[in-house]
Amino acid sequence: MTTADPSATSSWLVVDHPLTSAAAEDLGRRPGKAIPDAVFGADDRRFGLLVGLVITLLAAITRFWDLTQPTDKGTPVFDEKHYVPQAWQVLTGGNWIEDNPAYGLVVHPPVGKWVLALGEAVFGYGPLGWRIMPALCGIGIVVMVYCVARRMARSTLVGAVAGLLAICDGVLFVQSRLGMLDIVQTFFVVAAFTALICDRDQMRRRLDTAYSDGIAHLSPYGPRFGFRWYRFTAGVMLGLACGTKWSGIYFVIAFTLMSLAFDVAARRAYGITRPWRGVAVRDVLPSTLSLAVMPVAIYLATFIPWFASETSVYRYQAQASTTGVLGWIPPAWRSLWHYQSGILKFHEGLTNSAGNHHPWESKPWTWPMGLRPMLYAIQTGPDRCGDGECSRVQMLIGTPAIWWFALPVLAWSLWSFVGRRDWRYGAALVGYGAAFAPWFANIDRQMYYFYATTMAPFLMILTALCLGDILHRAGHFPRRADGSPPDRQFLVVGFVAVYLALVIVNFAWLWPVLTGVPITREHWHAEIWLPSWA
Structure with missing residues (x-):
C-alpha cells in the first residue's frame, strides 16, 4: 500500500494502488453521472450569524421569563419532585451519586441529575436553581434546530423558520422550564444529530476535494478518511443521552445506521466503483467504535462515582x-x-395491567397531534384577579398550529424521501422515528406525553423543510411579460407568512397555561380546545 503524495492531497486521504498521474487524472474525472454541486451549507454566513443571534435572543427571553413559576408552595411540581431532590443529593452527598433510596425512583442514570445539580450549585435549592439548566438546554435546542435546518436546506430562511417553530412549540417551551430529565436528553440527541449532519457535509467536502485532485477512484472502495471529529462528538452526545435516560439507545441504533447510509450515498454520488464494499471496509468499524461502542463506554463511565462510593444505591x-x-x-x-x-424490572412492571394508572397518561398514537396533553400544576384561589377566583395552571401542550399539521407533514416528508430521494427528509424522519416508534413495543406500559419531547425538534425541522419546499416552488412560477412576479407567487408567500403568524398567535394564546400565569376560571376553560385536554 502506498500513501498518496502529500502535495497532491491532504493527510487524511490514503490510496491503496499506485497509478501514474495521467491514469489517476483519467479515473478521477471519468465521464458519467454528474457529481453533486460543491455546496455544503448556506453561503450567507454573516447574515446567518445575525439571524442566529436573533433566534437565540428570542429563545432566551421566552425560556427565562418568570422561570421560577409555578411551584407547589415553593417546592417542585410533578416529576420535579423526583429529580430535583436527587440532583440536590448528588450535589451535597459528596459522591456525585444518589446514596439514599428514600429519595425514591432511582431508576435513571445520573447524567441528567448532574446537569440539574450544576444549576443548584450556582443558584441554590430553589426554582431558579433547579430550572436554569433545563432552560439553557432548551435555548441550545432552539439554536441547534436553526443551525441544522439551515445546513440541511442550504437556506438561512428555512433555518429561521425552524428556529421560530422551535421557539413557539409548547412542548419544547414547557419542558425547558421544568427540572426534569427529558429536555436534557433531547439536548444531547439534537446535538448528536447536528454533529452527524456536519459530518456528512465534511465527508462530502473531502470526497469533492479528492475528486477534484483526480484521486477519488484510485481504489474501487474510494479514499480512506482520517479521524472524524464530528462523528466522535456525536458518539459522546449519544453516550450522554443514554446516561440521562435509557431511551437514548434507540438513537444510538438509528443514528449509527443513518451515518453509514450517508457514507454509502456519498461514495455513490462521487462514482466510487464499489460504494457498499467501500463503506464495509473503510467506515463500518470506525463508525461502530464512535457511535455504538463509545456510548456504552460513556454510559458505564457515568457510574464511576457509584463504584467509588461506599454508600451508593445497591453498591454492595x-x-x-x-x-x-x-x-x-x-x-x-x-x-x-x-x-x-x-431498573429494567421497574420499567417492565410500570404497566396498566399491573394496576399502574395515571389520570394524565397517554398512548403514543396520540402524540403526533398532541391529543392528550399533560397537566403539571394547578392552583386555585384569589390571586391578582380582583375579587374573583383565579387559577394558576401549567400544562404540557404542543402548539396546535404546529402539531395538528403533523400527519400531512409526515406524509409529505415520507413521499419526499421515498419518491424524490430527498435525503433531508430521510434524516429528520430517522430522528423522529427513533423518538416515536419504539414506544409501540409495549403499549400496556404507562406512558406520558412528555415522552414526545425528543420528537418535537424533528417535527420542527420537517415542518420547516415542507414550508421551504412551498417557497422554493413559488420561486419557479413563470413571470409575467413585464418581468414582475405572478399573483400566485404572492399568494404562496403570503400563505407561509400567515401560517407562521398563526403559530405565533397560537403560542401567545396558550402562554398563560404554559407558564402558570394567573387567569380566571373562564379563561382557563377557553384554553381547553378538545375534550381530551380536560
Missing part, C-alpha cells in the same frame, strides 16, 4: 453472593448488574 447488593455462573465476575460489577436489572 451482590457482595455476599459468590456462587453461580456469574460468580467469577467482581462483586461490584455484579452489584451494578443487579442495579440495572432492577
Whole structure:
C-alpha cells in the first residue's frame, strides 16, 4: 500500500494502488453521472450569524421569563419532585451519586441529575436553581434546530423558520422550564444529530476535494478518511443521552445506521466503483467504535462515582453472593448488574395491567397531534384577579398550529424521501422515528406525553423543510411579460407568512397555561380546545 503524495492531497486521504498521474487524472474525472454541486451549507454566513443571534435572543427571553413559576408552595411540581431532590443529593452527598433510596425512583442514570445539580450549585435549592439548566438546554435546542435546518436546506430562511417553530412549540417551551430529565436528553440527541449532519457535509467536502485532485477512484472502495471529529462528538452526545435516560439507545441504533447510509450515498454520488464494499471496509468499524461502542463506554463511565462510593444505591447488593455462573465476575460489577436489572424490572412492571394508572397518561398514537396533553400544576384561589377566583395552571401542550399539521407533514416528508430521494427528509424522519416508534413495543406500559419531547425538534425541522419546499416552488412560477412576479407567487408567500403568524398567535394564546400565569376560571376553560385536554 502506498500513501498518496502529500502535495497532491491532504493527510487524511490514503490510496491503496499506485497509478501514474495521467491514469489517476483519467479515473478521477471519468465521464458519467454528474457529481453533486460543491455546496455544503448556506453561503450567507454573516447574515446567518445575525439571524442566529436573533433566534437565540428570542429563545432566551421566552425560556427565562418568570422561570421560577409555578411551584407547589415553593417546592417542585410533578416529576420535579423526583429529580430535583436527587440532583440536590448528588450535589451535597459528596459522591456525585444518589446514596439514599428514600429519595425514591432511582431508576435513571445520573447524567441528567448532574446537569440539574450544576444549576443548584450556582443558584441554590430553589426554582431558579433547579430550572436554569433545563432552560439553557432548551435555548441550545432552539439554536441547534436553526443551525441544522439551515445546513440541511442550504437556506438561512428555512433555518429561521425552524428556529421560530422551535421557539413557539409548547412542548419544547414547557419542558425547558421544568427540572426534569427529558429536555436534557433531547439536548444531547439534537446535538448528536447536528454533529452527524456536519459530518456528512465534511465527508462530502473531502470526497469533492479528492475528486477534484483526480484521486477519488484510485481504489474501487474510494479514499480512506482520517479521524472524524464530528462523528466522535456525536458518539459522546449519544453516550450522554443514554446516561440521562435509557431511551437514548434507540438513537444510538438509528443514528449509527443513518451515518453509514450517508457514507454509502456519498461514495455513490462521487462514482466510487464499489460504494457498499467501500463503506464495509473503510467506515463500518470506525463508525461502530464512535457511535455504538463509545456510548456504552460513556454510559458505564457515568457510574464511576457509584463504584467509588461506599454508600451508593445497591453498591454492595451482590457482595455476599459468590456462587453461580456469574460468580467469577467482581462483586461490584455484579452489584451494578443487579442495579440495572432492577431498573429494567421497574420499567417492565410500570404497566396498566399491573394496576399502574395515571389520570394524565397517554398512548403514543396520540402524540403526533398532541391529543392528550399533560397537566403539571394547578392552583386555585384569589390571586391578582380582583375579587374573583383565579387559577394558576401549567400544562404540557404542543402548539396546535404546529402539531395538528403533523400527519400531512409526515406524509409529505415520507413521499419526499421515498419518491424524490430527498435525503433531508430521510434524516429528520430517522430522528423522529427513533423518538416515536419504539414506544409501540409495549403499549400496556404507562406512558406520558412528555415522552414526545425528543420528537418535537424533528417535527420542527420537517415542518420547516415542507414550508421551504412551498417557497422554493413559488420561486419557479413563470413571470409575467413585464418581468414582475405572478399573483400566485404572492399568494404562496403570503400563505407561509400567515401560517407562521398563526403559530405565533397560537403560542401567545396558550402562554398563560404554559407558564402558570394567573387567569380566571373562564379563561382557563377557553384554553381547553378538545375534550381530551380536560
